[in-house]
Amino acid sequence: MNPRPDIEAFFDEATNTISYLVGDPDLRIAAVIDPVLDFDPASGEVDTRSADRILAHATDRGWRIAMVLETHAHADHLSAAPYIKANSGAWIGIGEHIRDVQKIFRPVFGLDDLKIDGSDFDRLLVDGERIALGGLEVEVIHTPGHTPADVTYRIGDAAFVGDTLFMPDYGTARADFPGGDARLLYRSIRRLLDLPEPTRLFLCHDYKAPGRDDYRWETTVAEERRDNVHVHDGVSEDAFVAMRQARDATLAVPKLLLPSIQVNIRAGRLPTADRDGVRFLRIPIKIKKRIDGSTRAPVP
Template sequence: MSDPAIRAFFDEPTNTVSYLVWDKQTGRGAVIDPVLDFDMASGEADTRSAEAIMTEAEKEGVSIEWVLETHAHADHLSAAPMIKARTEARIGIGEHIRDVQKIFRPIFADETLKTDGSDFDRLFSDGDRFALGHLEVEVIHVPGHTPADVAYKIGNHVWVGDTLFMPDYGTARADFPGGDARQLYRSIQRILALPDETKLYLCHDYKAPGRDEYQWETTVGEQRRTNVHVHEGLSEDEFVAMRDTRDAGLSVPKLLLPSIQVNIRAGRFPEAEDNGVHYLRIPVKMKPAARG
């Protein structure tokens, strides 16, 4: 099988990397983890980041057949519906998105939220395979960051979502509802069991201290030897203890509330009101002193 053509698109406001991936022989392609530009302060959404991907696809003669989400992101909103509307691409995600929907429906007290995954066009199971032109895409279930995380493997190339970061930065957090550090460790071991030369493409980079440039490509061998959180010789219990301690000190992503509500609907906002405005919910937990 030939290698796919790959273009990466980095969104600095959310530190997110999206990818355009295609079969060079047929021009059939997919977009992985596209970003919808969203300003929390004004409530304005824009598609300039997704437009850049669409422009590149047109330039390269790529027919986008899939929008592939590695998971329901908590730090950016998905532009999947915009790409689907332009291309008729199908939106795919791991089948355990249903678990994530069931977790968050009561948190947002949203009776309109479906919990059967039907907002998505395809729910992938572990080991599923599908064609992208002459390329074959394999789905690997890698829970831990969320229950629904999947990686997409094409030959010697794997898009791992938030499971791993660059070796000098470490691994994903596991403290969101449904997250599990022990599951995350085991998922990472599945990825690290691949051949050393396997190329890994990440969903985020935050520039580890001492590094001047953003990076989002690494290899299994590099991760196994030098990842600061999960290198060879680190036990599962040691990883869980580290991850639990680290997660306890992390702040909440600033776009978590809008991102989760939109992304578990396959990037769709709740229906607009008569004034044409879409509204999202903000759960407010009052501390005793604030209740009056």
């Protein structure tokens, strides 16, 4: 078995997200990891140009897409998983703890119709599960902390780590979303950094650290252990947690968080259209004071 899968990366600069087409070079069977649905929050317009690039590349290579793998329910882009599925026959998989994320966010958005059993996805994947990808094997590694449901997919000599780690000069993912946990994130990262040092790590995002001119999304376990500014060898769990919590308190809310979460916890499925064919997303409003400037509680 060739331990090195063929990997094509697709960078979406609008969301700083990297999607991957990963395939067995011999049998030409592939997986798509974290596909992006293009979404303009100003107009509400969705487009499939990013997903179409992936589909076109697979067609050009003669690859059959067998599965779409989500590393977690993303808070910064909408998933194109249903579109990839509809155009390839692939199944959609995510970590089994997506059910915990659904339970957290159903009341936040008032999604009374949301099923919290994960059944919007075709497969719920468990820690340690191994899935055939042609002659390759996908190992599922539960890596919570950023969210309860994060997983890493290890395929041959590569691991697709989602939002656990960034490039060494940028650090690690935030852990302040509902259900996030900086201590769990540290333990998940150390689990990844216990993989063989040559293991290639492929990231879900890059934001270009200060002083760097280009985007990057591939590193190695050895590089992260040596150089990661947040969690290199020698950083203790308590020190990491203190740093992560202090840093997270300064971070802005991702601009696509509200539309992304309510779509992605449904496996990328958009809201059902109303009788006029219009689809609506919900935006919870937090009222800190009356609009007339007073701080009195609104009169019922």
